[in-house]
Amino acid sequence: MKISFVLPTVGMSGGIKVVAIYAKMLADKGHEVVLVSPPPKQLSFFRKVKSLLKGRGWPKVNVEASHLDGLGLNHIVLETYRPATDKDFPDADVIIASWWETAEWVNALSQTKGAKVYFIQHHEVFDFLPIERAAATYRLPLHKIVIAKWLLDVMKNTYGDHTVDIVPNSVDRLQFHAEQREKQSAPTVGFLFAYADFKGVDVTLAAIKKLKESMPNLRVISFGSFPPDNFPQWDDAIEFQLSPAQDKIKALYAQCDVWITASRTEGFNLPAMEAMACRTPIVSTKAGWPMESIISYENGVLTDVNDVTAIADGAKWILSLSQDGWKQLSKNAYETLADSSWEHSAMLFENALHHAISRQSEREI
The missing domain is CATH 3.40.50.2000 (Glycogen Phosphorylase B;)
Structure with a gap:
């Protein structure tokens, strides 16, 4: 498959980590994977002047390290923070939004960019966001993939979507492991x-x-x-x-x-x-x-x-x-984690992408 991921500004968040894991595993399976994200937002001219007047100097926006670093993936960073559009993506089989704002961008893309998927890692209706806009993205005609049962229930019961794939996260046993031990000498x-x-x-x-x-x-x-x-x-x-x-x-x-x-x-x-x-x-x-x-x-x-x-x-x-x-x-x-593996989760994620492509061909999305 030709697969595009649409990300917010990347960093060290858990959500970016999960996308990085799937993107790398899909690429290793032979799929063509492209990731597109905007750079950090620039501070307004007023805030820059305010910083200068307070003696803090002219502020710079630092590029944060991210979970994508060093993976050898095809990651394209836009020239400025703006909505991604058709010209930013190759034609593909599937294109995946990864949070509420990118869902708006993906919904506006042409069908040639692939079957439209919304990878949902949280119910993003927070006070620091435009709640009505964020909530509206869950009603868009995108195929949803969620990471937990509670999100599956929200998509069904709140937004009326009963065709949702669930792909639970896992843990990297090579990275996270420990020998059996006793309690520490100090609690x-x-x-x-x-x-x-x-x-x-x-x-x-x-x-x-x-x-x-x-x-x-x-x-x-x-x-x-x-x-x-x-x-x-x-x-x-x-x-x-x-x-x-x-x-x-x-x-x-x-x-x-x-x-x-x-x-x-x-x-x-x-x-x-x-x-x-x-x-x-x-x-x-x-x-x-x-x-x-x-x-x-x-x-x-x-x-x-x-x-x-x-x-x-x-x-x-x-x-x-x-x-x-x-x-x-x-x-x-x-x-508790005995049956959990990223390999199994990646297989479920890959199957969910095929499901989205099938739904697009049947004009369900």
């Missing part, structure tokens, strides 16, 4: 840092603060793509690593006795899966993949969104287990 928790409100880092930090009341020797590990300097609840005692190399992340997961994820909403939550692949039990809110896979007190702990006390209590329960009890929980977390 250790970890979490992913992000500024986005829906990631619930404020809730995580509140739960950790509560946990420290009964476990003053608690060690806390975190990593993220941005420094936490301006996060109001940040605790300087947290051992933070900025943008660690991908091959170093498994060691961070494996240093933890419990991984906390307190998202208010998630499309999937890859870090939760990665932590479990590294034999680290998780405490998670009911958001994304964990609510489909975690059974409380069997392979982790599941809590309600924004429930600081429940998150702290769940982490305390895990940290208070005996060595044998913790090792069993760790084993259960690891075995």
Whole structure:
């Protein structure tokens, strides 16, 4: 197949990571893959002048590292941030939008650019977006591929689309793995840092603060793509690593006795899966993949969104287990992923693309 992906500005987000994995695996299978994305948005002239007047100098837009780097893929970056149009793509068998704005662009393309697919990794109706426009993209006549059952249900029940393919994410066992181990000598928790409100880092930090009341020797590990300097609840005692190399992340997961994820909403939550692949039990809110896979007190702990006390209590329960009890929980977390592989997911994704092409030929999309 000739396959085009239409991306937003690329970076180190989980969504870009998933697209990069599929694009690489499809290319390795012999498909012709092209990826198109805009560069970062330029600051307005007013904001540049404001920065200059405040003594910060004339700002520059830095090009961020991305999960596409070093994969040898045909990635075309537009000359400026603008909608992608027909002239930006070769004729193809299938063209894939990867978030709400790119769905608008793909919908406007000619049929020669391929069967139109909407790869949905979250229900993107957030306050920081034009919600009505974003929601309208789920009603466009595009073939939908979703990554989780809850998104399948939203597409059916909210948007009336009953012809949706589900392709669950997986985890790279070569990258994320760990030997069997015992608990750390000092109780250790970890979490992913992000500024986005829906990631619930404020809730995580509140739960950790509560946990420290009964476990003053608690060690806390975190990593993220941005420094936490301006996060109001940040605790300087947290051992933070900025943008660690991908091959170093498994060691961070494996240093933890419990991984906390307190998202208010998630499309999937890859870090939760990665932590479990590294034999680290998780405490998670009911958001994304964990609510489909975690059974409380069997392979982790599941809590309600924004429930600081429940998150702290769940982490305390895990940290208070005996060595044998913790090792069993760790084993259960690891075995939750026994049937998961990117190879299987890539096969499902490839099948979903053929489904889209078939639907286009039958004029269903």
